[in-house]
Amino acid sequence: MTTDSPRPSAPATFDPTSDDEWAALRALGHRMLDDMFDAQQGLATTPVWQALPSEKQALFQQAGPEEGVGPATAYEQFRSHILPYGLGNWHPRFFGWVQGNGTPLGMLADMLASGMNPHLGGFNQAPAMVERQVIGWFADWFGMPGASGLFVTGGTMANTHAIACARVALGSRQGRNVRMDGVQGWPSASPPSPMVFYGSKETHGWAYKAAEWLGLGTRAFRTVPVLADFTIDVVALSRMIADDRAAGLTPFCVIGTAGTVNTGATDDLVGLADLCAHEQLWFHVDGAFGALAALSPLTREIVRGMDRADSVAFDLHKWGSMPFECACVLVKDPVVHHTAFRNSASYLSAGDRGPTAGGMYFNERGLDLTRSFKALKVWMQLQADGVERLGRVIAQNVLQVRHLVARIDAHPELERLAPAPLNIVCFRYVPTSVDLTAAEHDTLNAELLARLQEGGVVLPSSTRIGGAFALRVAHVNHRSVDADMDLLIDTVVETGRLIIAQR
Ligand SMILES: Cc1ncc(COP(=O)(O)O)c(C=O)c1O
Missing domain, CATH: 1.20.1340 (dopa decarboxylase, N-terminal domain)
Structure with missing residues (x-):
């Protein structure tokens, strides 16, 4: 070499x-x-990929x-x-999973942050003020002024931090020191009642990881049935809570999702807020991408009730278009947030003056001590463009998905498999020239997806809706123009026809 x-x-x-x-x-x-x-x-x-x-x-x-x-x-x-x-998620015709593009200014800001390389454990420094300021902006925009918050790597971490707060909050109310004794109540002779939390069966898989990681076990995550529109069945949830209490379990938290990963459904957040208030449960909203619907007049109503949550997790690396990794958790009560994570060590103690004045407050809001300057890219993008531009991108994506829905619904060879209330649409190719079994439909659409992904023109991903294999378009792409949506439909139909012709 x-x-x-x-x-x-x-x-x-x-x-x-x-x-x-x-x-x-x-x-x-x-x-x-x-x-x-x-x-x-x-x-x-x-090519996309x-x-x-x-x-x-x-x-x-x-x-x-x-x-x-x-x-x-x-x-x-x-x-x-x-x-x-690369995976291609920066491309205007990438519609897979839920992955943002990144932005040129975000890229530059990441370079500035890396160049400066400040340690965001806390400290008396401008970068920490930037993070606090951006947290405050989103707290205001989401109707949670004064909330505490923390930038973390992604939605999984943001949500998990929120559940950790909920677990500690309940423990405090019951006189249980969950941080010291753990959930098994060590060293008590009789183990305390198991803590359980709830979310719909459409809740993203992070909830299982969180249950494991927080020592609750996946059995502690109770999955609630959904209604026909894929939102949580609040009545069934209420029954499950009563049954669990009667069985000696201790409910402590309910997750509402703003924008489910499969179909973009948003739970009845007002109904959940009412139920949580009545049952004295922590109300957490997983708004990984959907929380940002609050930023556009077109979609704001969808997330009504989110402001009543005890905690909200949201990603800026999804619909916020920021380069990875960029998510945030907001906790309405700063005292609870700090109670859940406060730690002390003489080598980290706050001073009255100089760089340690104020202490390591971010270290006391989450797991990480050493943290990068994630908030800078958000701060710079918002300074440059204002939140109004972000709201316009969100509205643009929703309107583009509505256009997709109209084309799918009007096309005899396409079938929509779920409502598309926000920015996700699930559909499949259904040939009119041949009769296929359910299994053959699945095989055909799986082959179609593979050809689309390998073809490099458009890149959706997939899921299953009611057992059926679905092409899934999750649209958080600020680079897509309307013609890209038409190209997507045309490519799906053309590829589907080709597969049928080659049978
Ligand atoms: C609703 C929802 N919650 C949580 C997550 C996990 O977020 P992350 O991939 O940033 O960990 C996702 C990811 O797509 C999601 O859609």
Whole structure:
């Protein structure tokens, strides 16, 4: 392997060590920036996804380098082996799972944050003020002024932090110290009543992970049936709570989802808020993407009642379009939030003056001590464009999905499999020329999906609705234009017809 700048006796630092080296790295950095802008500007003309050719895979099987190759060569490897072979979620015709695109300004802000590299455990520093400010903005926009909050990696972490708060809050009300004794009540001779929490069967799988991680066990997560529109059956929930109490269990929290992952359904948040108030349960809203519906007049009504939640989890790396990883949890009562996570260590104690004045407040709101400056990209994007632009992107996506729905419903070879109240639509190709069994419909649509994903023109993902295999479009794409939605429908129909013709 050749090295582009051998430095046999260079001092041990990762910085360039001469003016020439700084100049070379600066030029490389400018090139990286230009390449990335070129790539982003030209996305529409590239495949959404393409497989990494086998001959290029060897790079990722090499042993760890003893000697470096230098930044220019390392960058060339990125350009040729990595850049063209990502998942494609930055592309205007990516509609899979629920994955945001990122934004050019967000990318630049991440560079600034990495360059500055502040430690967001807390501290008396401007970056921490930025995070507090952005948390405050969203708390205001969601109708929870004064809420505490924390930026975390993703929706799974944000939701799990909220359930941890709920668990501690209930413990406090019952005189149980869940943090010290754990949920099994150690060292009590008679184990306390098991704590249980609720969400609809459409709740995202993070709830199971959280149940395991918080020591509750997945049996503690009680799944509630849904109504025909895939929203939680509040009456059934109320019965389940009563039955569980009668059986000696201790309900402590109800999850309402704003925008379910399968169909984009939003639970009756007002009904859940009323029930939780009546039952004295913590009301948590998983608004991973749907919470942001509050930012557009077109969709605001859908999340009515979210402001009554004790906690809300939302992602800015989904419908907020921020580069990964960028999520946030809001907890209405700052005291509860801090009670759930407060920790002390002499080496982290707050001072009266200087950088430690104020202490490690973010460390006391969640698991992480060392935290990156995630809030900067959100702050910069919002400073640059205002929340009004974000609301417009959300409305645009919803209107584009409504257009998709209209085309699907009007097309004899397409069948919609669920209501599409927000930004997700589930449908399938149903040929009119042949009669297929349910299993054959599934096989046909699975083949269709694989061809779409490998074809590189449009990239939806899939789910099952009522047992049937569905093509699933989850639209949080700020880059899509209306023509992309038409291309999606046309490509699905064309591919479906081709598969039938080839049978
Ligand atoms: C409703 C919902 N909740 C939680 C999550 C998990 O979020 P993350 O992937 O950021 O951990 C998702 C992911 O799609 C989701 O759609």
